[in-house]
Amino acid sequence: MVIDEPRRRLHPLSPxxxxxxxxxxxxxxxxxxxxxxxxxxxxxxxxxxxLLGAIVMSVVSxxxxxxxxxGHELRVYEGLLWRRTRAIPLxxxxxxxxxxxxxxxxxxxxELRLEVVGGGKTEAPLAYLSVADAAALRDRLLAIAGRxxxxxxxxxxxxxxxxxxxxxDGPLLLAVPNRDLVISQLLTPQALVLPIGVAFxxxxxxxxxxxxxxxxxxxxxxxxxxxxxPVRRILSDWNFRLSRDDTALRLRFGLVETRxxxxxxxxxxxxxxxxxxxxxxxxxxxxxxxxxxxxGQDAANGTETDRLLPVxxxxxxxxxxxxxxxxxxxxxxxxxxxxxxxxxxxPLARPKLGVALTDKIVATREGLLTRTVMMVPFAxxxxxxxxxxxxxxxxxxxxxxxxxxxxxxAALRDRDLAExxxxxxELAERGRVARLAAPDRGRVVVPAPVLEPESxxxxxxxxx
Amino acid sequence: MDIAAAGPTSPLEPWxxxxxxxxxSRDLIWVELIxxxxxxxxxxVPLGVLWGIFGVWPLxxxxxxxxxxxxxxxxxxxxxxxxxxxxxxxxxxLVRHGLVVxxxxxxxxxxxxxxxxxxxxxERAFDLATVQLHTAAAASDARVPGLRPAEASRLRDRLTAxxxxxxxxx
Numbered sequence: 001m002v003i004d005e006p007r008r009r010l011h012p013l014s015p016x017x018x019x020x021x022x023x024x025x026x027x028x029x030x031x032x033x034x035x036x037x038x039x040x041x042x043x044x045x046x047x048x049x050x051l052l053g054a055i056v057m058s059v060v061s062x063x064x065x066x067x068x069x070x071g072h073e074l075r076v077y078e079g080l081l082w083r084r085t086r087a088i089p090l091x092x093x094x095x096x097x098x099x100x101x102x103x104x105x106x107x108x109x110x111e112l113r114l115e116v117v118g119g120g121k122t123e124a125p126l127a128y129l130s131v132a133d134a135a136a137l138r139d140r141l142l143a144i145a146g147r148x149x150x151x152x153x154x155x156x157x158x159x160x161x162x163x164x165x166x167x168x169d170g171p172l173l174l175a176v177p178n179r180d181l182v183i184s185q186l187l188t189p190q191a192l193v194l195p196i197g198v199a200f201x202x203x204x205x206x207x208x209x210x211x212x213x214x215x216x217x218x219x220x221x222x223x224x225x226x227x228x229x230p231v232r233r234i235l236s237d238w239n240f241r242l243s244r245d246d247t248a249l250r251l252r253f254g255l256v257e258t259r260x261x262x263x264x265x266x267x268x269x270x271x272x273x274x275x276x277x278x279x280x281x282x283x284x285x286x287x288x289x290x291x292x293x294x295x296g297q298d299a300a301n302g303t304e305t306d307r308l309l310p311v312x313x314x315x316x317x318x319x320x321x322x323x324x325x326x327x328x329x330x331x332x333x334x335x336x337x338x339x340x341x342x343x344x345x346x347p348l349a350r351p352k353l354g355v356a357l358t359d360k361i362v363a364t365r366e367g368l369l370t371r372t373v374m375m376v377p378f379a380x381x382x383x384x385x386x387x388x389x390x391x392x393x394x395x396x397x398x399x400x401x402x403x404x405x406x407x408x409x410a411a412l413r414d415r416d417l418a419e420x421x422x423x424x425x426e427l428a429e430r431g432r433v434a435r436l437a438a439p440d441r442g443r444v445v446v447p448a449p450v451l452e453p454e455s456x457x458x459x460x461x462x463x464x
Numbered sequence: 465m466d467i468a469a470a471g472p473t474s475p476l477e478p479w480x481x482x483x484x485x486x487x488x489s490r491d492l493i494w495v496e497l498i499x500x501x502x503x504x505x506x507x508x509v510p511l512g513v514l515w516g517i518f519g520v521w522p523l524x525x526x527x528x529x530x531x532x533x534x535x536x537x538x539x540x541x542x543x544x545x546x547x548x549x550x551x552x553x554x555x556x557x558l559v560r561h562g563l564v565v566x567x568x569x570x571x572x573x574x575x576x577x578x579x580x581x582x583x584x585x586x587e588r589a590f591d592l593a594t595v596q597l598h599t600a601a602a603a604s605d606a607r608v609p610g611l612r613p614a615e616a617s618r619l620r621d622r623l624t625a626x627x628x629x630x631x632x633x634x
Contacts, residue, residue, distance in 0.1 A: 382601035384570040403601035
């Protein structure tokens with residue numbers, strides 16, 4: 001059977017890095033209140049004791065954490081009292097990310113994050129590995145993920161050290177200039193509010209010098225809060241580089257925390273293009289990537305981890321979109337608006353709504369001010385729904401949804417009823433044809449409609 | 465692209481020539497009625513008691529309004545259960561339901577992740593079960609209530625068999 005390779009530990013420095021994170025938490029938890037009450041000496045002592053505790057805990061947890069690859073699984077072992085073993089089937093791997101926070105950059109370490117289908121959160125963040133180890137492990141996992149199931153006798157080869165083909169950095173597809181990035185983030189509503197906020201503070205202070213320090217401070221805090229998102233975007237999208245080889249996209253970005261995300265192209269569930277109102281003058285747009293498993297991971301923070309192009313012109317976007325969804329031309333999508341009578345639902349936006357089908361994808365366009373186009377390949381449609389509300393019934397229209405594993409659905413809004421049925425039938429049929437033509441995971445379990453029942457093996461052998 | 469191709473126009477009967485819709489059991493009406501009755505009682509009894517004690521007219525009005533809504537809902541339950549339907553096609557399962565908001569789901573067998581068969585105490589009392597098909601998309605809505613247990617297990621077995629044949633992951 002599969003030869004067990006030895007369990008490996010995380011990098012010996014990881015407990016220290018984790019403790020450094022804990023230090024911040026400890027100081028925040030103790031708060032200024034405590035500092036004022038107990039004095040600096042006692043405060044330092046308390047922090048020290050708690051920090052020592054944290055270090056001991058991290059060392060113990062580091063000692064008990066291990067990982068290794070068994071066949072087509074990555075196994076991660078954790079815990080001293082509550083042991084936990086997670087087996088991550090690599091066929092389900094959707095994307096791999098190498099994340100390097102500031103401290104990790106200083107110490108030459110990196111964290112490896114895997115995204116699998118059905119994971120509400122990131123599975124198995126391996127923190128921390130040395131950069132070389134992280135890169136090697138990532139390439140190995142991707143190589144295993146993209147490979148057909150090996151027959152049992154060659155399992156030793158699977159566990160071997162040299163992957164057949166490593167999805168490394170392909171040719172550089174795109175580099176976003178940092179100047180464009182900063183300008184694009186200055187052209188967000190939050191950034192434009194800033195001058196008004198500053199003027200407000202200055203005016204208040206000018207007319208009413210008795211305005212308290214607290215008032216100024218809280219206003220400034222509020223402004224900082226508003227500015228947080230654009231600033232965070234700039235920091236996280238700094239030096240955005242996108243490259244692609246024949247099977248995977250490699251995205252690198254980040255200033256304080258650098259990330260390097262690898263997404264196999266056949267795991268892309270869809271691409272969304274957004275034209276924010278304030279970017280119109282520049283003709284810029286933004287592309288985001290829908291990958292199953294990354295679903296809403298950082299939605300609460302307002303940062304999307306699955307961006308494909310933070311800012312770019314139509315030409316650049318065309319090139320990028322075309323490389324992710326081959327044969328798709330953003331500008332060539334012929335959108336059909338919903339019927340005239342639905343203007344009661346969308347008095348202004350009706351002509352901007354639309355649906356387009358090509359031979360590979362279904363695209364929907366929405367939005368009057370911020371225009372978005374969502375593109376879903378037929379092969380990624382999980383299910384099709386037709387929904388008709390009471391008002392829609394009055395006008396004889398219905399909405400067709402194409403659901404993807406990302407949890408977001410492309411909504412083909414307010415189509416004429418006959419057209420809606422036609423679209424639903426068409427999406428279901430084209431989805432089936434596309435799945436058969438490109439059985440993305442068909443290598444794992446081959447569709448076997450032609451096997452005779454008596455000769456059917458338990459697991460179809462890969463055709464020699 | 466001929467996007468406005470002619471097609472069937474009835475909102476509840478798409479593709480009447482090719483699709484053989486199966487109704488769900490009429491006993492589901494009783495299950496729904498009892499469920500609804502329990503909820504209605506929980507709302508109406510306190511209202512009625514309060515009205516009896518205080519005797520102010522807004523409470524009475526609320527009582528009557530709720531009662532009328534409940535009775536209207538009872539009438540719609542009969543029609544809603546008749547509107548539920550499912551059909552097994554060669555490559556996908558169709559489920560339709562809803563009267564006010566009408567929904568049709570088309571779920572390819574190949575996209576199936578797992579199948580749930582469930583039966584609550586009330587459903588068991590009427591010898592019914594619910595089959596639910598899950599895909600990787602949370603939005604997929606393929607639930608068939610009101611099946612006889614035999615039919616439910618037949619459907620489950622057929623779905624899993626077809627799903628295995630055509631499994632392609634994502």
